[in-house]
Amino acid sequence: MKEFNFERFSRQLGETNVNIKSAIVGKDAFIVGLGNSAFQDILFRARINPKRKASALSEEEKHAVYDAIRTMIDDRIRLGGKDQFTDLYGSQGRYIPVMGPNMNGKTCPVCGSLIEKMSLGGGQVYFCPTCQK
Numbered sequence: 001m002k003e004f005n006f007e008r009f010s011r012q013l014g015e016t017n018v019n020i021k022s023a024i025v026g027k028d029a030f031i032v033g034l035g036n037s038a039f040q041d042i043l044f045r046a047r048i049n050p051k052r053k054a055s056a057l058s059e060e061e062k063h064a065v066y067d068a069i070r071t072m073i074d075d076r077i078r079l080g081g082k083d084q085f086t087d088l089y090g091s092q093g094r095y096i097p098v099m100g101p102n103m104n105g106k107t108c109p110v111c112g113s114l115i116e117k118m119s120l121g122g123g124q125v126y127f128c129p130t131c132q133k
């Protein structure tokens with residue numbers, strides 16, 4: 001992750017006139033290895049609506065997304081990966097996504113709104129309609 005610094009991230013987001021999902025996940029993404037699950041986590045942590053355009057984010061919002069990516073990656077490493085996966089020794093990862101299918105039918109831990117789901121970029125994305133603007 002040594003190439004992943006805020007200046008570069010911010011510049012790339014500004015040049016990307018696409019939905020923020022395309023900037024973070026998939027073949028055109030500029031960060032390698034993040035999936036739809038990570039995307040939902042990141043945007044919930046950053047309090048950004050999944051439908052936003054990458055280039056329309058304010059400097060403050062870009063910082064929030066950047067910080068959310070770093071925090072999520074650190075948490076995943078610290079907790080041994082996602083909870084669906086086991087490592088070489090058979091111990092299960094303890095990282096539970098803060099947002100995703102596991103939140104279906106539940107309320108937001110921050111504001112209490114019912115979590116909603118939308119179709120986006122060929123997948124389902126869960127989000128909080130109140131926190132994520």
Ligand SMILES: [Zn+2]
Pocket residue numbers: 108109110111112113128129130131132
């Ligand atoms: Zn909320």
